[in-house]
Amino acid sequence: MKKLNLKEQFLDGILYKNPVFVQLLGLCSMLAITTSISNAIGMGAAATAVLICSNLLISLLRKFIPKQVRIAAYVVIISGFVTAVELLIKAYLPSLDRSLGVFIPLIVVNCMILARAEAFASKNGPVASVIDGLAQGVGYTIALLVISAVREILGAGTIAGIPLFGENFKPMIIAILPPGGFIILGCLIALVNKLIHTIEAKQKGEKG
Amino acid sequence: MFGDILVLMLSAVLIENFIFSRFLGCCPFLGVSEKPDTALGMGCAVIFVMTLASAACNLVYNFILVPFNLEYLYTIAFILVIAALVQFIEMFLRKAVPSLYNALGIYLPLITTNCAVLGAVILNMQKYSDMARGQSFIFSVLFGFFAAVGFTLAIVIFAGVRARVEYADPPKCFKGMPIALVTAGLIAMAFSGFSGATIG
Numbered sequence: 001m002k003k004l005n006l007k008e009q010f011l012d013g014i015l016y017k018n019p020v021f022v023q024l025l026g027l028c029s030m031l032a033i034t035t036s037i038s039n040a041i042g043m044g045a046a047a048t049a050v051l052i053c054s055n056l057l058i059s060l061l062r063k064f065i066p067k068q069v070r071i072a073a074y075v076v077i078i079s080g081f082v083t084a085v086e087l088l089i090k091a092y093l094p095s096l097d098r099s100l101g102v103f104i105p106l107i108v109v110n111c112m113i114l115a116r117a118e119a120f121a122s123k124n125g126p127v128a129s130v131i132d133g134l135a136q137g138v139g140y141t142i143a144l145l146v147i148s149a150v151r152e153i154l155g156a157g158t159i160a161g162i163p164l165f166g167e168n169f170k171p172m173i174i175a176i177l178p179p180g181g182f183i184i185l186g187c188l189i190a191l192v193n194k195l196i197h198t199i200e201a202k203q204k205g206e207k208g
Numbered sequence: 209m210f211g212d213i214l215v216l217m218l219s220a221v222l223i224e225n226f227i228f229s230r231f232l233g234c235c236p237f238l239g240v241s242e243k244p245d246t247a248l249g250m251g252c253a254v255i256f257v258m259t260l261a262s263a264a265c266n267l268v269y270n271f272i273l274v275p276f277n278l279e280y281l282y283t284i285a286f287i288l289v290i291a292a293l294v295q296f297i298e299m300f301l302r303k304a305v306p307s308l309y310n311a312l313g314i315y316l317p318l319i320t321t322n323c324a325v326l327g328a329v330i331l332n333m334q335k336y337s338d339m340a341r342g343q344s345f346i347f348s349v350l351f352g353f354f355a356a357v358g359f360t361l362a363i364v365i366f367a368g369v370r371a372r373v374e375y376a377d378p379p380k381c382f383k384g385m386p387i388a389l390v391t392a393g394l395i396a397m398a399f400s401g402f403s404g405a406t407i408g
Contacts (some may be wrong), residue, residue, distance in 0.1 A: 024385055027238065028323045032231035072291055075320075079284040087280060102330050105283045109323040111235055178229050179397040186382075186389030193381040 006131065013135030019112045020143035021192040026112035029103045030144060031181045037160045040148035041141070042096040046085050046104060048137025051113050052130055053081045055121040059129035062122050074117045079108045112140060150184055151175045213350060220354035226324050227362040228399040233324030237363050238388060240315070242374075247367035251360025253315040255353065257297065258325050261290050262352025265329040266345050269337065286329050291320045328355050366395060 019025045026047070033039045057077055058065075065073045086104045090097050097104065107113065116136055121129040153159055155176030157169045174180045226232045233254075240250045265286050273279050298316045301309035319325060332351055336344040369391055378387045 024238070025235075028231050028234040031234060071320075075287055075291060076284065079287050083281065083283050086283070102327060102334070105330055106232075106323050106327055108283055108287055109321045109326050111321060114321060174397075177400060178231065179393045179400060181231070182389050182393030182396055186386040186393065189389065190379075190381045190386040193386070197381065 009128075009131055010135045010138070013132070013137075013139035014142060015139075015192075016196065017136075018139045018143055018192070019115075019136055020140060020147075021189050022196075023112075023115070024189075025115055026110040026140065027185075029106055029110055030147070031178070031185060033100055033103055034144055034148035034151055034181065035155070035176045036099075036152050037145065037148050038096075039099055040144035042089075042093070043100060043103065044137070044141025044144045046089065046100075047107055047110060047113070047140055048134070050078065050081045050085055050107055051116060051137045051140075052133035054078045054113060055116060055129040055133035056126055057081075058117045058121040059124060059126045065122075070122065071114075071118075074114060075108065078113055078117070082107045112136065147181075147185060147188060150188070151180065154184075155180065216347065216350055217354045220351055221358040221361065222399070222402045225358045225362055225399055225402075226327070226355050227359060228396040229403060230327070232327040233322055233359055236318060236322055236324075237359075237366065238385065238392075240318075241363055241367040241370055241388075244364060244367040244371060247363045248360070249311055250315045250318075251356075251363050253312040253319060254322065254324065254359055255356040256312070257290075257294060257316070257319050258328055258356035258359075259349060259353040260297070261293055261325050261329055262332055262348045263345070264289050264293055266332060266336075266348040269333055270341050270344070282330070282333060286326060286333075290325055290329070294320050324355070324359055328352050362395075362399075366392060369395065 013019075015022075017023060020027070020030055029043065029047075033043045054074070054077055058074060061073075061077075082105060085107070086097075089100075089104060116132065120132045124132070149159065153164065154172045155174070157163060157165050157171045172180075175184065224230060227234065227237050236250055236254075241247045268285055268289055269279075269282065273282060273285060278285075294316055298309075301312065301316075328351065332348040335351070336347045338344075339347065370388055373387060373391055376387070382390075
């Protein structure tokens, strides 16, 4: 059995294999809901919860699920957890339910969750899978927070609802509209690419 | 009735375009848009599946989930219907229309996890479930069809632009996906010109 490496798994989830910035998974829901920080936190928490639960169950069942129908089995497991999370949000956080709308049930087809099930949970033990779910979920949430912070500051002049600038500030509405979402995400991915390149160049320099 | 359908068509295709204003179906939009031909193939497959899925899910909702008070299970029910439908279409096309299967075959499995299809079905349920059964069926099918047409329009336009961007020389860290996303943003800006339009 492979030795668990907590630090590496978390670094992978947050930076080197960040589901949004590097693997480009789960873009649809991400672009749609990152108009404010509160949305981002809600969506990140919901997706992380589903990811941890589905990773755990899939990794426990990995020896019983036949290979040919594995994708269908994963989708059923994931949609079960998504329904549970959706009902919980409807019951306890109705305002979050209104602002996320159709994107809560759409966590089912968030490619990030299916990709982790296929790439990690189906090959590793339950403990490693739960940690992987947590690391990837945290990476996803951080990515959502970064994008929504940029969009909220530019587009509304607030951060988590608190005004940042004086009354004369004219917000760039475009940043919270769909075109701004695409452009800001493109620029942030370029920035992360640059960051990873710099770190790698530095490590090479140290070794050589 | 005819006016309603016209309004539905314009808003589903242009004003509330699935990709540029609702962000549904971004994964295939970015994944299979390197060449206009493959983009068109994917678009046709989505039109096919989304229209049938809208019909099937409307029937499942009205005749199975509502009578048994199981509306809250809609996510599981719909994703199973879509997965089964895609599998069935694939088998049917392989036997009955091999030429169409060869053209669309590789895109079909990808559609199960296309959030545009599940999104369209859920939006149908939210918008039209209060109507009479026959009417909600017609509107759901039309919405599914026209939303998919809007998706195809967006992906084909984007593939055309992207084929040219390939030859451009952006800064190194922008190569590939980042520049494609910025391009998508610019096209979305053009599409947002429709967004103030109200009809009817």
